[in-house]
Amino acid sequence: MTPVTQRPAPLAPVAPPVAPQAAARAVPESCGDLLACLQVALRAHDWTACTAEVTSELNRQMRCLRVSMGWMVSGQLRVVALSDGVVVDDGAALPELQQAMLEALHQQVTLTWPPHGKPGVHITLAHQALYKTQGLAAVLSVPMAHHGRPAGVLTFERSVVSDPLSPQPQVNAGDVAFTPAERVWLEQLAESLSPLFVIRHKLDRPWRERLRALFWVTLYRLRDPRERKLRLGVAAAALVLAAGLLVPVPMHVTAQARLEGAVQRVLSASQDGFLRAVHVRPGDVVKAGQLLAELADDDLRNARRAREAEIVQHENAFAEAFARGDRAAAAQAQAKLGETRAQLGLVDQQLQRLRLVAPFDGVVIAGDLRQQLGAPVKRGEVLLTLAPGLDWRVVMAVEEPDVPDLAPGQRAGLRLAAMPDQVIGLEIERVTPVATSTDAGVRYEVEAAPTGRGAGLAGLRPGLQGVVQVELASQPLLVRWCNRLWARWQLLRWTWF
DSSP: OOOOBOOOOOOOOOOOOOSOOOSOOOOOOSHHHHHHHHHHHHHOSSHHHHHHHHHHHHHHHHTOSEEEEEEEETTEEEEEEETTOOOOBTTBOOHHHHHHHHHHHHHTSOEEESOSSSOOSSOOHHHHHHHHHHTOSEEEEEEEEETTEEEEEEEEEEOSOSOTTOOSOSSOHHHHSOOHHHHHHHHHHHHHHHHHHHHHHHHHSOHHHHHHHHHHHHHHHHHOTTOHHHHHHHHHHHHHHHHHHHSEEEEEEEEEEEEEESSOEEEEOSSSEEEEEEOOOTTOEEOTTOEEEEEOOHHHHHHHHHHHHHHHHHHHHHHHHHHHTOHHHHHHHHHHHHHHHHHHHHHHHHHHHTEEEOSSSEEEEEOOOGGGTTOEEOTTOEEEEEEESSOEEEEEEEEGGGGGGOOTTOEEEEEESSOTTOOEEEEEEEEEEEEEEETTEEEEEEEEEEOSTTTTOTTOOTTOEEEEEEEEEEEEHHHHHHHHHHHHHHHHHHHHO
16 A cells, blocks of 8 residues: 655644534435536536535535545645635645544545444544544545545544534434445445546646656655565666666667779770670679670771772872882872871771770679660760779768768778678778768768778679668767757757747
8 A cells, every 4th residue: 555644734724614514414325416526526627626616515415514625646645625615725724634534545445433333443543533623423534546546535524513603512413423325325426536536636737747746656656565566667767777878888870881893994985886796794794805895897997998998099109100200299199198097097096996895804883785786876975884893992871960970990890782691891981071862861971991801702793782880989878869869959949949
């Protein structure tokens, strides 16, 4: 059972009875009396009015001298309503009345004095003190609970004095005592009103008061030895919180990455023409000097034959002029012969450039031309892209909040989708200060180079994709999260205000 403590507070005097008391009324057995109490509670506009009107209605139905209601607020029992209209100052009332409420709340049982029949085994000292001090004829306290937890107490007081100015009783004390039937009915009433009071009390309290009440209620529950599960849960939460704030853990930044060649060579068309043959496609490993593609050379072959014919013609003209001794004609023929030979050399160079060969050992990473055979190409149009086979780099796409945590020289590990069981060691070389827009959002490119661990794995090709984890300094997990949240809050605050 949850222990309830009483906070000292100034006492407020109880006003004398304002109406004569008659003999005990009949037991309210009909549902109409219960529905009347519920209607009064629902009709009230706030919690204070709800408790005041319900106590007044109960006082009218039960024909009591006074009906009082105590409620648990922040782990303490406070008197919140009196049917005689006395203003309750911060939950303070007669000490005997409050002690009687605490007595019933601690034992979680309905207490009455004088008892009906043989006295029970429950403690009723506070009820006897209230009975004697106030000169009452009967006192009854009904505890209220919600989900097995104490919520409040309803205390009913009856007197034999019908006129406050007359000291002589006008009815017998036995006629106004609470009967067992009334006790059962009041217990049912308290059970029905408890959930409604709990909901109204929670809804009408400010959020600060709700948090304060939750804190105190939790604190009192932790002192209860029966709340073992709550203690274990709070201890586990405290342990996790302490570990998150004090224990440094390895941190890392995760980003998508792709392999690229450290040096890429672009092979383009040397002149306008038509694609004649393609011998490779992306992903093929090539050797230096290997033929990759060819352009149609029919026009250049015809031009070469024409130049060769001109060379023969100029050689014959030179020989005839030399035989006649015509030096001018011989010099002219010799000049034309040199010009034609230069044009022939140019044609040979153009023929050689129609054959695209690999400048170094590497991998074809772009240029699938097998579906474009016979298509026209323009001079300077990119046909193939090559990259060295073992000289490559990693380009990471890092989110903007993670960019300040990265710097050249940091270590990282790469796992490729094609080889998830292998970790390739990397070292950051450069953080590119230029943002690129992707489908996933804005990303910054960070370049990294292999450090030797896994750099020579077989099957590495530019274009492979994977995930990179960059190692950061160890830091408590909650501290890092709080820093991230604080940075986002600063940005939102600057944006909104």
